[in-house]
Amino acid sequence: MSLIAQTPPPPYYAVIFSSERSDANAGYAEMATRMLALAAAQDGFLGVESARNELGITVSYWRDLAAIRQWKANLEHLEAQQQGRALWYLRYKTRIALVERDYQHEL
Amino acid sequence: MSLIAQTPPPPYYAVIFSSERSDANAGYAEMATRMLALAAAQDGFLGVESARNELGITVSYWRDLAAIRQWKANLEHLEAQQQGRALWYLRYKTRIALVERDYQHEL
Numbered sequence: 001m002s003l004i005a006q007t008p009p010p011p012y013y014a015v016i017f018s019s020e021r022s023d024a025n026a027g028y029a030e031m032a033t034r035m036l037a038l039a040a041a042q043d044g045f046l047g048v049e050s051a052r053n054e055l056g057i058t059v060s061y062w063r064d065l066a067a068i069r070q071w072k073a074n075l076e077h078l079e080a081q082q083q084g085r086a087l088w089y090l091r092y093k094t095r096i097a098l099v100e101r102d103y104q105h106e107l
Numbered sequence: 108m109s110l111i112a113q114t115p116p117p118p119y120y121a122v123i124f125s126s127e128r129s130d131a132n133a134g135y136a137e138m139a140t141r142m143l144a145l146a147a148a149q150d151g152f153l154g155v156e157s158a159r160n161e162l163g164i165t166v167s168y169w170r171d172l173a174a175i176r177q178w179k180a181n182l183e184h185l186e187a188q189q190q191g192r193a194l195w196y197l198r199y200k201t202r203i204a205l206v207e208r209d210y211q212h213e214l
C-alpha cells in the first residue's frame with residue numbers, strides 16, 4: 001500500500017503542518033494517533049501524509065476551506081492544539097494552501 | 108536555528124513532493140544535496156522543509172508559478188528527475204499549491 005495520499009483531481013486544499021518537538025513525550029503518541037483517526041472520520045477529509053526527523057511535516061488534504069474550518073474548531077482537536085502548544089512542540093507553522101495541480105510517477 | 112522555513116507573508120507557492128524511495132542509494136545523497144543548493148540559488152526560492160521516514164516529504168516554497176516553472180525546467184534538475192524516476196524512487200507525487208494563509212507558534 002502506498003503511503004502517498006490518493007487524493008482526487010485538484011482543486012483541493014492542503015494543510016501543511018511543520019513542527020519541531022520538545023523533549024516532552026508523555027501523551028504525544030496517543031494524541032497523534034487519536035487526532036489522525038478523528039481527522040479521517042471528518043467530512044471533507046481526503047488523506048494525510050506524515051514524516052519526521054528533526055523537523056516533522058504532516059500534510060493533510062481537504063475538500064474545501066469549510067472542512068478545514070470544521071476540523072480546526074473540533075473540540076477535541078482544540079484541546080490537542082492547546083496541549084501541543086503547552087507541552088509537545090517547541091514551535092510550529094501551519095500553512096493553508098490550495099492545490100492547483102498534481103502529478104505522479106509510479107515505477 | 109529553526110528548521111521551519113521563514114517564508115514571507117502569503118500569498119506564495121508550495122511544491123509538496125511526497126516520495127517513497129527504492130533500495131538504490133548510489134548517488135542519491137549527493138543529488139539531494141546538489142538539488143537543494145541549486146534550488147536555493149534560484150530566483151524566487153523562499154525556503155524548503157524536508158523530513159523522511161518510510162515516506163519522504165519535501166516542501167519547497169516559491170514566490171510565484173514562474174519561479175516554479177523555471178526550477179522544473181532547470182537542465183541539471185531535469186537530469187536529476189530522470190535519474191530519480193529510473194533509480195531512486197518507487198513512486199512520488201508532486202503537488203503545486205497556492206499558500207493563502209499561514210500562522211505560527213513559538214514557545
